[in-house]
Amino acid sequence: MTLLDISDLRVTFPGASGPVQAVRGVRLSLAPGESLGVVGESGSGKSVSCMAALRLLPATAKVEGRLSLCGIDMARASKSDLAQIRGRAAAMIFQDPMSAFDPVFPIGAQIVETIRAHRPGAPARAEARALLARVEIRDPDAAMQAYPHQLSGGMLQRAMIAMALSCQPRLLIADEPTTALDVTVQAQILQLIKDMQAEAGMGLVMITHDLGVIAETVDRVTVLYGGHVMEEAPTADLFDHPAHPYTRALLDSIPGQSPGRQRLSEIPGSSPDPAKLPQGCPFHPRCARAHDRCRAEAPPLTALSPTRATACWSPL
Ligand SMILES: Nc1ncnc2c1ncn2[C@@H]1O[C@H](COP(=O)(O)OP(=O)(O)OP(=O)(O)O)[C@@H](O)[C@H]1O
Ligand SMILES: [Mg+2]
Numbered sequence: 001m002t003l004l005d006i007s008d009l010r011v012t013f014p015g016a017s018g019p020v021q022a023v024r025g026v027r028l029s030l031a032p033g034e035s036l037g038v039v040g041e042s043g044s045g046k047s048v049s050c051m052a053a054l055r056l057l058p059a060t061a062k063v064e065g066r067l068s069l070c071g072i073d074m075a076r077a078s079k080s081d082l083a084q085i086r087g088r089a090a091a092m093i094f095q096d097p098m099s100a101f102d103p104v105f106p107i108g109a110q111i112v113e114t115i116r117a118h119r120p121g122a123p124a125r126a127e128a129r130a131l132l133a134r135v136e137i138r139d140p141d142a143a144m145q146a147y148p149h150q151l152s153g154g155m156l157q158r159a160m161i162a163m164a165l166s167c168q169p170r171l172l173i174a175d176e177p178t179t180a181l182d183v184t185v186q187a188q189i190l191q192l193i194k195d196m197q198a199e200a201g202m203g204l205v206m207i208t209h210d211l212g213v214i215a216e217t218v219d220r221v222t223v224l225y226g227g228h229v230m231e232e233a234p235t236a237d238l239f240d241h242p243a244h245p246y247t248r249a250l251l252d253s254i255p256g257q258s259p260g261r262q263r264l265s266e267i268p269g270s271s272p273d274p275a276k277l278p279q280g281c282p283f284h285p286r287c288a289r290a291h292d293r294c295r296a297e298a299p300p301l302t303a304l305s306p307t308r309a310t311a312c313w314s315p316l
Contacts, residue, residue, distance in 0.1 A: 001071045003171045003203040004030040009065035022048050022274045024227040035204040037214040040224035041271035046207045050173050088118045091169040095176045097156040101148040108144025111163050118167040131162040154185045171203040223247050226272035226282030229301050231310045243310040246283045
């Protein structure tokens with residue numbers, strides 16, 4: 001059974017001058033124990049795609065397509081099904097750790113409540129404390145009593161990971177779990193997520209705009225741009241020979257990646273705004289290889305091999 005099976009996902013938000021389609025036919029899939037990176041610039045639809053899968057988008061969002069999580073059809077799931085699925089089947093680590101906690105209750109009480117809700121009978125207090133220790137919070141007893149605003153960004157991020165893992169989810173979706181953190185803490189947190197994934201055989205979706213994080217943590221990658229899938233590939237293949245010019249541009253923007261280039265080079269042009277996407281391939285205005293067909297017609301996602309696909313009329 002696949003843990004995550006999203007296909008032809010379309011998400012539309014109401015906008016000031018008409019509906020805005022933020023996600024335009026995305027597919028994502030994950031088998032048990034596997035890890036998938038979802039990469040792309042700001043606004044490419046990474047968070048919206050994953051939040052749609054957990055049915056966490058506001059009611060104003062129009063969501064279409066197939067959304068299956070641990071074999072459950074999320075589009076048809078009832079409110080009570082959703083409460084069970086979120087946490088137990090799949091947990092999410094959010095971009096903003098403050099959003100995961102209620103500001104008026106201590107961290108420990110919130111983790112304990114989550115454990116009790118999903119796994120009645122478990123020694124909830126002892127497990128919550130052990131998890132806080134596991135995410136290397138130095139004084140787990142103090143953290144149990146602390147309110148969210150009393151913890152530093154890094155500590156809160158760790159506490160959120162502890163809370164996500166407290167239900168022993170089969171799938172963990174981590175949305176930029178380390179962007180707000182300094183490099184040392186970032187490396188520790190990524191290692192922690194990887195260790196926990198390996199121990200529990202948990203599936204992992206790692207959302208990031210940072211290909212360095214991808215290289216360290218996942219087996220496969222899906223590259224998004226303007227709400228479209230640009231490329232799917234095993235991680236090593238993506239780094240060795242990207243098929244899409246956008247992936248190539250992302251790789252070139254990693255500092256020290258290509259000889260003689262030490263500084264982060266930005267991809268020319270502005271990142272995709274779903275309200276202003278051009279006709280044809282969404283990347284064509286920024287693509288040095290673009291030709292007439294790219295400007296007229298959006299290329300479909302096409303298989304290059306059993307494990308690779310790209311949406312480009314002239315792949316590299
Ligand atoms: N609740 C919402 N209402 C209206 N538009 C939204 C809403 N949530 C997201 N969007 C829009 O959908 C698009 C995709 O957003 P999304 O959050 O998925 O981007 P992202 O790839 O996660 O970017 P980032 O790297 O900045 O987190 C953006 O243009 C965003 O403005
Ligand atoms: Mg996001």
